Amino acid sequence: MPEHASRKLSLPVLLLYIVAFSLAIICIVPILWMVVTSLKPEGSVIGEIGRRFLPPFTFENYQYIFESAPIVRWTMNSLFVSMVVPILSLINASLAAYALSKINFSYKKIVFWVILSGMMLPGEATIVSLYMVANGLDILDSYYALILPALAGPLGVVIIRQFYDGIPNELVDAAKIDGCGLFKTWWNIFLPLSKPVMAALFIFSFLGTWNDFLWPFLSIQTEELYTLPIGIPFFMSSYNQDETLPMTVNAYASVPIIIVFIFFQKYIVKGITFTGIKG
Structure with missing residues (x-):
């Protein structure tokens, strides 16, 4: 031994x-x-x-939720929004972080602190003004309402900026000598180097978007545009105390989250590490 x-x-x-x-x-x-x-x-x-925890057990509840409501459509809506939001928000955050880290411009520190201050406000505090803006832009009850407000999260900008600060400026100077402009430098150097932090942030954004309830509940009225979190209350009745159907649809909605956690848990751990990086 x-x-x-x-x-x-x-x-x-x-x-x-x-x-x-x-x-x-x-x-x-x-x-x-x-x-x-x-x-x-x-x-x-x-x-x-x-x-x-004793028998009988049955799968009839799962059959019922698929027959009584457009669960598949709601699932596709959730998957679509949960994939588009992380991709677009990370591109936006990465470009902003690149500018704040490696480009000199006036009031750069002030811009960064304004973005950082956005992390101090809970989403519920801005929900009324967000609704008014979305209503003014006439994007309520559409995929735009589910996607566009989620693209301006400050957390990704702060974390990616901290990561970019650790990349030597000599790489930027070498790229300039090779004839690379600002965008090409970001695309060819910074974006490939930031794959670990981008992967971790993508997972966190995916999970947050998948579980989001308040804003989709306020901004979507058409049943065909429902995501799973706002479709789940469809199975909850104040006149019926039975909990099997709500638990069934919640179990179904939890499957993608569990799959993501099982296969990407190392990136989740990295994400927790990155969020603790000191500036």
Whole structure:
């Protein structure tokens, strides 16, 4: 047996494992609860925890939500918006960060602090003015209303700018000598080097857009344009206390999030690291 395998775990390491496993269980139990409830026949859910995890189970609830509402259309809307918003917002944020990091212009620091101050305001504080602007532009109840307001997030600009500050200025000077303009320098040098941070921010933007409820709920009235978060209340009735259908549609809506987390968790960890970078 290898020497390192025969060593006993120290008390701090053992406590760390216990805390980690405890947190993992705390995170897994709600997901398991949701899935089991979604598989119970409608009207059969009971309050006793032990009996909730016992048969019978059925997939009829999933069949019902597809037959009673345009779930596939709502899913396509969510996927479309959740892909377009991260792509466009990251391009916008990357260009702004490049200008703030490597281009000298008047009042650059003031512009950066104005962008940074946007992180101090919760989205709910600007929702009324945002609605008025969208109404004035006549983009309510359209894909433009779901996409355009999300393109001006300050977090991506701040994080990417911090990353670009770490790229040596000598690369910019060498690109100028080779005849590259500002855009070509950004495209050929800065954009390829920023793939890790861009991937992490893309995932965070995707998850945030997929789960967004308040703004789509206020800006969309046509059922065909619903995203999944605002379509879910369709299955919740104040006259019916049964929880199987809401849990079913929530379980269905959680599948893409779980898939993204499983396959891209290393980028999520990188994203948490990048958000902690000191300027």
